[in-house]
Amino acid sequence: MRVLLALILILALGFGGWRIWQANQPDGSVVPPQDVVASEEPATQATDAAADAAADAAAVAADVAAEAVQASEEAGVAPVSEAAAEAEAAAEAALDAADRAADAAATAAEGASAPVTQAAQDAAQAANDAAAATDQAATAAVAATRIQSLLTPEGFDADQVTRIIDGAAIGDAQKATLKRLVETAGNNPDLLRQALDQVKAVMP
Known part of the structure; x- marks a missing residue:
C-alpha cells in the first residue's frame, strides 16, 4: 500500500513539475525595465515550488528504496536484491536532482531577473528529473516486494x-x-x- 501511495505522489509531483516548467518557458517577449522586479517574484516562487517538489520526490524515493532493501533482506534471493539495488540507485539520482533544485532556488534568491528565470527553469527540470528517478525507484521497489511476497505461502503463485x-x-x-x-x-x-x-x- 505504501508503494502504491508513493506512485500516486510521484504522478502528482511529475505533473506539478511539468506545470512549473511550462509556466516559466520564455515566450519571446521583452520584459519592460519597470516590470523586471515584478517578474522576479513569481519566478522565485516557482523556483522554490520546484525545489520543494524535488525534495518531496527524493524523500519518497528514499522511502520506497528502503522498502525494497527490507524486502531483499527478507527474501535473500538475487532477483529481489537486484531490484533493491536499482531502487537505491534511482533514489540517489532523485537526491542529486533535489540538490540541483535547491541550488537553483538559492541562485534565484540571490540573482537578477535573467538568472532568476533561468534558475526557475533549472529547478523545474531538476524536479522533473527527481520525479522520474522516484518513479524508477518505486517501480523497482514494487518488483522487489512482489518477488518477496511470491516466496511466502500467503503470496504464493x-x-x-x-x-x-x-x-x-x-x-x-x-x-x-x-x-x-x-x-x-x-x-x-x-x-x-x-x-x-x-x-x-x-x-x-
Missing part, C-alpha cells in the same frame, strides 16, 4: 515462482528439483513454507 526459479543462476537439474518440491507442497501452508525456504536457500 505457482507460475510466477516457476519463472523465478527458471531465471535463477543455477543448474537445470537443481531447477527441476525445486519446481517439483514446490509442486509437491501444493496447498499445504506448512509444507509450502518449507519448500519456499528451500528455494530461497538454494537460489543465489
Whole structure:
C-alpha cells in the first residue's frame, strides 16, 4: 500500500513539475525595465515550488528504496536484491536532482531577473528529473516486494515462482528439483513454507 501511495505522489509531483516548467518557458517577449522586479517574484516562487517538489520526490524515493532493501533482506534471493539495488540507485539520482533544485532556488534568491528565470527553469527540470528517478525507484521497489511476497505461502503463485526459479543462476537439474518440491507442497501452508525456504536457500 505504501508503494502504491508513493506512485500516486510521484504522478502528482511529475505533473506539478511539468506545470512549473511550462509556466516559466520564455515566450519571446521583452520584459519592460519597470516590470523586471515584478517578474522576479513569481519566478522565485516557482523556483522554490520546484525545489520543494524535488525534495518531496527524493524523500519518497528514499522511502520506497528502503522498502525494497527490507524486502531483499527478507527474501535473500538475487532477483529481489537486484531490484533493491536499482531502487537505491534511482533514489540517489532523485537526491542529486533535489540538490540541483535547491541550488537553483538559492541562485534565484540571490540573482537578477535573467538568472532568476533561468534558475526557475533549472529547478523545474531538476524536479522533473527527481520525479522520474522516484518513479524508477518505486517501480523497482514494487518488483522487489512482489518477488518477496511470491516466496511466502500467503503470496504464493505457482507460475510466477516457476519463472523465478527458471531465471535463477543455477543448474537445470537443481531447477527441476525445486519446481517439483514446490509442486509437491501444493496447498499445504506448512509444507509450502518449507519448500519456499528451500528455494530461497538454494537460489543465489
